[in-house]
Amino acid sequence: MVGIPRSSSCRECLRRRVKCDRTHPECVRCQTRGVRCPGYRRVLKFYNRTPSTSDFIDARAFENPDKANPSSSASLVRARSHPRASILIDSPLVPNLTRKALDLQAKEVFEYVIMTTFPLTFTHFAPRLDPNWLEFIRHHQLAQTEPVERAIRVLNLWYLGVKHDDASIIDHSRYAYGGALRSLARFIGNPKTRTADVTLATAIMLAVFEMLDPLTPQSWLVHSGGIGGLIKIRGARVHADGFARTMLVTIRSFLLADAFVRREPSFLGGDDWRAANEEASALEFRAGKGSWIGRVLDLVFNEISMGPGLWADATAVIAGKKDADDVSREELVERIKRSREIQRNLQRQLASASGEGEMSEMEEKKSDPGGRREVEHVRAVVGRCLQGLSAGIALLDQLLVLLEADKRRIGVDGRIEEVGPWGRVPVPNATIEGPFAGDDRPLDWLDQISMSMGTLAISNKQTATGD
Numbered sequence: 001m002v003g004i005p006r007s008s009s010c011r012e013c014l015r016r017r018v019k020c021d022r023t024h025p026e027c028v029r030c031q032t033r034g035v036r037c038p039g040y041r042r043v044l045k046f047y048n049r050t051p052s053t054s055d056f057i058d059a060r061a062f063e064n065p066d067k068a069n070p071s072s073s074a075s076l077v078r079a080r081s082h083p084r085a086s087i088l089i090d091s092p093l094v095p096n097l098t099r100k101a102l103d104l105q106a107k108e109v110f111e112y113v114i115m116t117t118f119p120l121t122f123t124h125f126a127p128r129l130d131p132n133w134l135e136f137i138r139h140h141q142l143a144q145t146e147p148v149e150r151a152i153r154v155l156n157l158w159y160l161g162v163k164h165d166d167a168s169i170i171d172h173s174r175y176a177y178g179g180a181l182r183s184l185a186r187f188i189g190n191p192k193t194r195t196a197d198v199t200l201a202t203a204i205m206l207a208v209f210e211m212l213d214p215l216t217p218q219s220w221l222v223h224s225g226g227i228g229g230l231i232k233i234r235g236a237r238v239h240a241d242g243f244a245r246t247m248l249v250t251i252r253s254f255l256l257a258d259a260f261v262r263r264e265p266s267f268l269g270g271d272d273w274r275a276a277n278e279e280a281s282a283l284e285f286r287a288g289k290g291s292w293i294g295r296v297l298d299l300v301f302n303e304i305s306m307g308p309g310l311w312a313d314a315t316a317v318i319a320g321k322k323d324a325d326d327v328s329r330e331e332l333v334e335r336i337k338r339s340r341e342i343q344r345n346l347q348r349q350l351a352s353a354s355g356e357g358e359m360s361e362m363e364e365k366k367s368d369p370g371g372r373r374e375v376e377h378v379r380a381v382v383g384r385c386l387q388g389l390s391a392g393i394a395l396l397d398q399l400l401v402l403l404e405a406d407k408r409r410i411g412v413d414g415r416i417e418e419v420g421p422w423g424r425v426p427v428p429n430a431t432i433e434g435p436f437a438g439d440d441r442p443l444d445w446l447d448q449i450s451m452s453m454g455t456l457a458i459s460n461k462q463t464a465t466g467d
Contacts, residue, residue, distance in 0.1 A: 011038040106149075107138055109156040116159065116443050117212070121250070121450045124297075124381050128289045129246040136243055142198045147187055150180035151205035158213055162443070174213065180206055195234050197243055203227050204251050211254070211446060224258040227251055232267050236276040245280055256305060256454030265309030274302045293353065293378060297385055300346050303339055304392045304453040310336050314399045318406045333403055340396040347389045350382050381451065388452030395458060 009020035010027045012035060021028050026037035111134055114122050126132040137143045137152065154176045161169030184202045187193040207223035214220055231239065231248065239248040252268060259266035267273060281298040284290035313332050327335070442448075449456045 008040065010040050011042075106152055106156055109159065110134075110137055110152050112163075113155050113159045117208070118250075118447045118450060119444055120377075120380055120384060120447050123377060124294070124451075125246075125249050128284045128294060129243075129249065130241075130289075131243055132246055133250070136201070136246070140243070142201070145198050147180065147183045147202040148198055148205075150176065150183050151202045151209075154180050154209050155205060158209060170213065173209070177206065177209060195230060197247070200227070200230055200234070200247055201243075203230065204247055207251070207254070208446065220254075221258060221261065224251075224254055228255050228258065228267065231255075236270075236272045240276050240280045241283070250450075252301065253450045253452070253454040256308065257449060257457035258454075259308035260311070260454060260457045263308065263312050263315055265312055266305055269305040269307075269309050274305065277302055293350075293381060296346060296349055296353075297381070300343070300350075300385055300389060301453050303342050303346065304388065304455060306339055307392055307395060307455070310339065310399060311395065314403055318402060329403060329407065333400065336396050336399055336403075340393055340400075343389055343393050343396070347386065347393065350386055350389070353378070353382055384448060384451030385453070387448075388455045391452065391455035391458055395455070 007014060008022055010022075010030065012030050013020035013027065018029065022040075025039065030037035114133055122133065126134070131140060137148075142148060143152075154173050157169055157173035157176055161167065161171075161173060180202070184199065184206060187196070187199045187202070193199055203223065204227060207220065207227055210223050211220045231251075234244070238244050255268060256266055259268075268277075277298055281290060281295055285295055310332070313327055314336070317329050317332060
């Protein structure tokens with residue numbers, strides 16, 4: 001097959017259509033004529049062909065536009081300004097790249113949100129959960145749905161506003177929160193998506209925002225009540241593994257705080273939910289994902305989860321609001337004592353894990369920086385859990401004292417004497433902040449409530465039984 005012939009003449013001789021002597025670096029013919037030989041390098045021509053034009057762009061127009069052929073310059077201008085050329089080049093590529101960059105940036109900011117607001121909760125539970133929140137946001141297909149993306153945007157804006165002390169960004173997060181709520185409402189209103197993972201994940205993220213930036217002091221109760229309802233409908237076994245387990249572990253302490261605030265039994269204290277939690281914890285331990293500390297923490301949660309129910313029963317007994325099928329005073333006292341003994345035993349186990357002897361052995365075995373960080377992490381986790389246990393045991397102690405005082409107040413003959421200071425029951429805060437109600441609360445205050453199993457919602461204040 002014959003190739004296309006190519007002339008070896010210089011560009012000037014080619015232009016003039018005369019024979020070139022091919023002398024290098026400049027041909028003699030050009031020197032004789034007194035012109036500068038342009039050389040033998042070929043000029044590239046950039047063709048911009050569309051169905052409506054066959055113009056081309058001469059490369060000389062870029063080097064010296066003033067000396068270029070007028071028609072070529074006009075072609076160059078048309079090529080630069082032609083809207084179709086811009087659209088054909090940019091539209092398939094740039095928007096997709098921009099979206100991917102923004103999506104990656106949002107995921108990176110969300111990691112900061114988690115590690116700032118829930119540092120202990122995440123680092124303790126993440127190795128046990130599959131997937132954890134970061135893995136879900138980065139890789140799970142459900143994280144690309146509209147409600148989840150909106151919820152991520154809300155939390156990211158709040159974090160950036162707080163981080164940079166910018167009230168306008170926080171205002172933007174509140175505006176975005178309204179749109180996210182409407183998106184969530186559509187999913188809840190659809191029977192096919194009402195109990196889906198994407199719905200619950202969105203609700204949990206928006207509930208966290210509501211606690212971080214509440215519209216009213218009690219508005220978080222509306223969200224926690226709705227989330228509790230969704231989880232109950234889904235059932236205990238659904239939340240034994242997978243991302244459902246991740247979501248339950250994230251929100252369960254706040255559901256207990258909700259029950260403490262309302263002084264109502266928590267469904268998490270039911271036999272089926274406690275059994276599912278024990279089963280999930282045992283499976284994680286056997287799979288090598290759990291730890292002794294993790295197992296004890298799950299047992300602590302199971303025991304504290306019965307606290308709101310014991311509190312509600314004690315309040316009803318003291319107030320005289322007891323039906324025939326309700327638990328008797330004596331049975332209630334025995335249940336409280338049994339739960340208190342279990343919690344005290346767990347308290348001793350955790351206290352031994354934070355003792356100087358065992359920690360010294362851990363430090364001897366792990367003298368590297370990573371080992372020291374692990375020791376510090378264990379101490380922090382145990383400390384938060386012991387704080388929750390202390391509050392739970394103190395509540396049970398107080399309930400026993402109140403029940404005994406109420407028994408004496410009624411007397412043998414059933415006469416009710418004047419109510420004294422012993423006739424008062426402890427009440428929780430109506431706000432989730434608990435001891436963090438001030439303006440200077442730390443960014444990880446929700447993490448502290450989470451690791452205390454929700455008991456920090458209990459107030460030290462007291463009120464009369466009839467209040």
